[in-house]
Amino acid sequence: MPTTGSTAGSVVVLVSGHGSNLQALIDAATHPAYGVRIAAVGADRGDIQGLSRARRAGVPTFVCRVADFATRAQWDAALTSQVAAYRPDLVVLAGFMRLAGDAFLAQFGGRTVNTHPALSPSFPGIQGPREALDYGVKVTGCTLFVVDAGVDTGPIVAQRAVSVHDDDTVEILHERIKTQERQMLVDYVGRMVRNGFSVTERKVTIS
Numbered sequence: 691m692p693t694t695g696s697t698a699g700s701v702v703v704l705v706s707g708h709g710s711n712l713q714a715l716i717d718a719a720t721h722p723a724y725g726v727r728i729a730a731v732g733a734d735r736g737d738i739q740g741l742s743r744a745r746r747a748g749v750p751t752f753v754c755r756v757a758d759f760a761t762r763a764q765w766d767a768a769l770t771s772q773v774a775a776y777r778p779d780l781v782v783l784a785g786f787m788r789l790a791g792d793a794f795l796a797q798f799g800g801r802t803v804n805t806h807p808a809l810s811p812s813f814p815g816i817q818g819p820r821e822a823l824d825y826g827v828k829v830t831g832c833t834l835f836v837v838d839a840g841v842d843t844g845p846i847v848a849q850r851a852v853s854v855h856d857d858d859t860v861e862i863l864h865e866r867i868k869t870q871e872r873q874m875l876v877d878y879v880g881r882m883v884r885n886g887f888s889v890t891e892r893k894v895t896i897s
């Protein structure tokens with residue numbers, strides 16, 4: 691999958707907040723054997739820790755705010771061209787709190803992954819850990835999937851199970867999930883970029 695002439699495949703990571711998943715990718719990418727170069731980090735808001743992490747690592751950043759555009763479609767088109775400028779092999783949404791729109795999916799559909807802190811198809815949306823806790827499940831987890839037009843509905847690349855403890859709070863449970871999520875993300879983004887992958891209907895196969 692790496693672009694001809696380069697030794698590492700290139701990735702653009704999109705974030706909206708803390709960026710601990712991004713940090714795990716940045717750390718992994720410092721090892722040449724990982725085979726992934728983080729070409730840029732983009733965000734839908736400024737002044738977030740995710741952008742600071744990128745800058746500290748010397749990774750180019752850009753911000754594309756919904757509020758700066760008259761319509762959601764214009765924002766989506768602008769985000770798409772900002773990502774495209776870095777010619778990524780794979781786009782990684784790592785805590786990016788926006789849905790990909792039509793323009794984005796037309797260009798990057800099938801080569802964009804997202805990570806979700808629940809075991810899909812359970813608890814889609816932004817409250818995965820809270821809804822798992824409220825429902826009373828004993829096992830939840832995280833899911834890496836290929837982005838489609840739905841909310842956390844795309845073909846599943848990988849999942850990790852995480853136990854729910856009786857005394858968990860949402861924050862404690864989410865942190866336990868995120869520990870697994872970071873490892874899953876690093877592991878599978880590396881494999882997808884180094885080896886390539888295919889999506890047939892809902893089945894994702896890494897070469």
Ligand code: GRF
Pocket residue numbers: 707708709710711712784785786805806807868871
């Ligand atoms: C992750 O659990 C991600 O799945 C969810 O938000 C969290 C982001 O964490 N959408 P971080 O910003 O990578 O620390």
